[in-house]
Amino acid sequence: MKIPVANPDIGKEEEEYVLNAVRSGWISSQGPYVKEFEKSFANFIGVKHAIAVSNGTVALHLALLALGVTHISEVIVPDLTFASPANMVLLTGAKPIFVDVNRDYWCLDPVKVKEAITDKTKVIIAVHLYGHPADMDQIIEAANENGLLVIEDAAEAHGAEYKNTRVGSMGDIGVFSFFGNKIITTGEGGMVVTNDDELADKIRLMRDHGMRPRYWHVTIGFNYRMTNIQAAIGLAQLSKIKKLIAIKNKIAKIYSDILKDVPGIELHPNMPWASPSYWLYSILVDKKEFGLSRDELITELKKKGIDTRRFFYPLHLMPVFKPYVNKISDYPISTYLSEHGINLPSGPRISEEEVITVAETIKKLHKENIR
């Protein structure tokens, strides 16, 4: 592929910090970079505590356990997301309740959330999909009215803001992923954030085998720690996060400017209350007006060396999650978005010329294929 969907921006600073970590001998999860990365990330998000972990999936697992989710709980999960939230709910023994997303901004629909709440519901997981925030005021209102707790899954939205507040800081717990294609990366890695001292303490304890003091186990625990080497990369990445988000937003602006008048293309949302951090700039493709279906567009772009991704599949359709679905007809929006959505190249190392090439190629494909 000449133009990949995403590629990390790893430079001199990452190299230097990693070398420091390796040379210091602190290559496991003890070592100064882990603590520094946690402190700086908490500052950046605007929360009291940040707990570094081995990936975003285990961050969700710890968040659910810390909030007291058990086999008798139900947890609300958006139907359109990467599957980690649903998998982690199942790992706790709880039942995931899939709720459709909002047509305007692609995240959990608060009206449908309210309809899905039962006396077993314990937690709502709001995913900030593809860098656009969920409507947190409405989600939190639904939670408060029903005595529920909220996890923000900000794996795809580092630095995005909802009404001038960074995502991850509004729910009871926020989680992040630092996988290689994310806005900042540690290779593999994740973070749990919270303002609650007690929750932070529980999460740290479970992350470190549930031991306190050493070799005395007070709760079921895991080894979900981040290494000092990963944290070294993370700290270097964090020092340039504002630049990385600015690049994403510039990429989004170029795509939006060129594609806004192309028939059959719907642009990545940007609600008045949101400052997205376009992790992957995305569009919806309507064959009738555009001339090609989403899948045909992916194939044509691939022939020209341009890598793209189809949207996630709706969770309710997958065999592993089907046993937990009540009524299949309840998901018209996630089904539509999943069939029409495409993520365009948005990596931090893509040049402006390459973004223009991708957008102009899409425009040209419309002209060549519409009758």
Ligand SMILES: Cc1ncc(COP(=O)(O)O)c(C=O)c1O
């Ligand atoms: C919304 C969401 N939640 C959780 C995760 C899991 O993160 P990780 O890949 O670091 O386990 C991802 C994916 O990467 C994601 O997109």
